[in-house]
Amino acid sequence: MAITFLTVSFKDKDAAKALGARWDNAQRQWFVPEGRELSPFSQWLPAGLDAGLSLAPTSIELAPFTNSSASLSVSGKKGVSLSQLLAGVSQAVAQAYRAGVWTLVEVVELRAKNGHVFIGVSERDAHGSVLAKTSAVIWQSTANTILSEFERTTGAQLAPGIKLLVRARPVFKPLHGFTLEIDAIDSEYTLGDLEARKREIRERLQAEGVFAANKMLPAPWDFSAVLVVAPEGGAGLGDFQAEANRLDKFGVCRFTYAYSRFQGEGAAKAICDALQAEMKAWNSRNAMPPDAVVIIRGGGAVNDMAWLNDYDLARYICDLPIPVWTGIGHERDNTVLDEVAHTRFDTPSKVIAGIEKLISSRVFETQANFEQIANLAARATQSARAMVGTLDMTVKVEALRHLAQGKQEAVELLSGIRMDAMQGIRSASEQSRDALQWVKSEAATLLAQAKRDVPAFWGQISSDAKHALQTISVQSEVLMGNVLERAQRDAMQARQTADDALDVVSTTARLLVREGATRSEALMREIAGQGLEKTLNRGFAIVRNQGGAPLTRAAQATEDAAIEIQFSDGRVSAVTGKQL
Numbered sequence: 001m002a003i004t005f006l007t008v009s010f011k012d013k014d015a016a017k018a019l020g021a022r023w024d025n026a027q028r029q030w031f032v033p034e035g036r037e038l039s040p041f042s043q044w045l046p047a048g049l050d051a052g053l054s055l056a057p058t059s060i061e062l063a064p065f066t067n068s069s070a071s072l073s074v075s076g077k078k079g080v081s082l083s084q085l086l087a088g089v090s091q092a093v094a095q096a097y098r099a100g101v102w103t104l105v106e107v108v109e110l111r112a113k114n115g116h117v118f119i120g121v122s123e124r125d126a127h128g129s130v131l132a133k134t135s136a137v138i139w140q141s142t143a144n145t146i147l148s149e150f151e152r153t154t155g156a157q158l159a160p161g162i163k164l165l166v167r168a169r170p171v172f173k174p175l176h177g178f179t180l181e182i183d184a185i186d187s188e189y190t191l192g193d194l195e196a197r198k199r200e201i202r203e204r205l206q207a208e209g210v211f212a213a214n215k216m217l218p219a220p221w222d223f224s225a226v227l228v229v230a231p232e233g234g235a236g237l238g239d240f241q242a243e244a245n246r247l248d249k250f251g252v253c254r255f256t257y258a259y260s261r262f263q264g265e266g267a268a269k270a271i272c273d274a275l276q277a278e279m280k281a282w283n284s285r286n287a288m289p290p291d292a293v294v295i296i297r298g299g300g301a302v303n304d305m306a307w308l309n310d311y312d313l314a315r316y317i318c319d320l321p322i323p324v325w326t327g328i329g330h331e332r333d334n335t336v337l338d339e340v341a342h343t344r345f346d347t348p349s350k351v352i353a354g355i356e357k358l359i360s361s362r363v364f365e366t367q368a369n370f371e372q373i374a375n376l377a378a379r380a381t382q383s384a385r386a387m388v389g390t391l392d393m394t395v396k397v398e399a400l401r402h403l404a405q406g407k408q409e410a411v412e413l414l415s416g417i418r419m420d421a422m423q424g425i426r427s428a429s430e431q432s433r434d435a436l437q438w439v440k441s442e443a444a445t446l447l448a449q450a451k452r453d454v455p456a457f458w459g460q461i462s463s464d465a466k467h468a469l470q471t472i473s474v475q476s477e478v479l480m481g482n483v484l485e486r487a488q489r490d491a492m493q494a495r496q497t498a499d500d501a502l503d504v505v506s507t508t509a510r511l512l513v514r515e516g517a518t519r520s521e522a523l524m525r526e527i528a529g530q531g532l533e534k535t536l537n538r539g540f541a542i543v544r545n546q547g548g549a550p551l552t553r554a555a556q557a558t559e560d561a562a563i564e565i566q567f568s569d570g571r572v573s574a575v576t577g578k579q580l
Contacts, residue, residue: 003033003034004032005029005031007044007045008029012044016030018192018195019040019165019192020033020102030044035167037101086172086174089172093170097170099169100167100168100182101169102167103166103180104123105121105136105168105180106124106161106162106163107119107121107159107160107162109160110158115144117143117147118136119158121134121135121164134180136179137180137181138182139181142182146182146184149185150190153188161306161307164185164186164190165189166180166182166185167182168182197306198336205311205340211339213319213340214323214324215341219343221362223355223359224254224291225255225256225286226253226256226292227278227282227290227292227294228295228296229271229275231260232259236298236347237257237298239298239348239352240294240327240348240351244355252359253355259274260273262297267308269312269313272316292322293325294326296328297327308337313337324340324341324342324343325344325354326341326343326345326351327347327349327351425540430552432519435519436516436519439512439515442512450506533568536568537568541566542566543564543566544566545557546563554579557579560577562574
């Protein structure tokens with residue numbers, strides 16, 4: 001049968017290629033290689049072409065069994081022997097399938113013996129239900145060739161769970177039953193199937209808008225606490241812990257480990273459960289989340305990594321609010337976890353190296369910042385010292401200036417106080433002299449007035465008495481006795497009144513004289529206590545006329561008269577001017 005060309009749109013090219021279609025550069029069209037079933041490509045077959053066509057017939061008509069030595073008699077109740085029946089089946093299968101047929105299978109189990117590889121294969125529907133299963137074998141004569149080529153091309157190893165496109169020839173043997181003899185494996189189909197599974201997960205996460213969510217988280221600024229998910233006892237974990245334990249020992253970074261298997265059926269769910277459980281425990285023990293989650297494992301085949309291409313695990317990583325670093329240990333290819341993680345490394349050793357590098361860079365930055373701060377502090381200290389010196393000098397200069405100014409003001413104030421005191425003393429002296437003169441003048445006036453008024457009052461009283469006596473004597477001689485008696489009483493009363501008035505005047509005069517004398521004596525004592533020399537030393541001066549008599553009033557100094565002024569340190573002659 002010749003190759004069959006397909007009508008494949010651009011959006012379906014990857015799906016067709018994953019099923020085994022090839023590209024014809026000359027025809028510029030996808031085609032199904034010779035010998036491969038057409039049913040998987042039914043949606044792209046040209047119109048009118050039966051999708052059930054294949055290299056092998058769908059129904060087999062058994063050829064008659066003609067071996068004479070094995071001829072059987074079917075008379076009576078006897079039939080053919082089991083070996084004859086099975087030999088016929090074997091012959092029929094061999095005639096129907098003279099060459100291998102490209103077949104899609106999933107490896108269920110695998111074992112090797114004496115160079116031969118025995119494989120259990122099956123087919124499942126979309127829900128995982130088994131539709132068909134059988135055994136297959138790769139004989140030693142071809143195993144070394146096709147398996148090494150498959151591993152070299154795909155990087156994967158035959159293992160349960162891997163899907164293959166194999167060229168298999170059905171074989172039936174009476175002793176061993178039905179089996180498929182595999183003589184070729186299409187490496188591109190396996191790669192396409194693995195890639196298709198990743199593409200489906202990738203497109204689903206992108207449609208949900210979370211594919212790059214973890215990558216968009218801020219990168220860790222530094223590392224002090226890290227949560228590590230790894231298979232317990234793995235070689236990759238040992239490489240990681242060789243450096244991580246050193247950081248943990250010196251308190252640089254604390255590492256917490258969650259262990260899980262990383263391959264086999266249910267590995268992705270086991271990783272997700274272990275990570276969820278450890279995150280819950282972490283949040284109950286610590287106030288702050290870890291700086292990062294690290295997922296690591298040692299190297300392995302591509303199909304070992306395929307267990308990590310799981311939607312639920314990838315979605316959990318996308319939703320995790322903590323940066324995830326991966327070191328799956330697969331340099332040539334990556335998994336969906338690598339694609340959705342914040343940062344991807346090839347191996348666990350490179351993950352811990354990246355952590356150490358970031359910590360080292362922060363240490364160098366801190367050291368540089370410390371040196372910069374120290375330099376700035378030294379410059380600031382030096383500047384402050386210079387400023388303090390300047391301010392100290394300024395304060396001293398200002399203090400000296402204010403001190404001199406204060407002394408000058410104190411001297412001026414003291415001089416003013418002395419001047420005011422001298423003026424006060426001079427004014428008090430003048431007032432005392434004036435008061436003394438006034439007291440003397442008033443006392444003399446009162447005494448003179450008293451001397452004038454007493455005789456006058458007495459003469460008047462005597463005259464009035466005599467007149468009254470005469471009037472009374474003239475008016476009535478009858479009442480003479482009474483008048484005389486009354487006159488005597490009035491005379492006595494008048495005399496007493498005159499005596500009392502004289503006593504009051506005398507007492508008042510004596511008091512005024514005594515008070516003036518006391519004030520004069522006090523003033524004289526004060527003046528005498530000052531002394532001429534002390535008075536002159538206080539800034540006073542004595543003005544004398546030509547005769548040497550002191551001048552105490554301006555009226556005593558006539559215009560253009562020669563005067564002499566005596567100071568504390570000598571005498572000066574002067575001439576008076578016009579009075580103001």
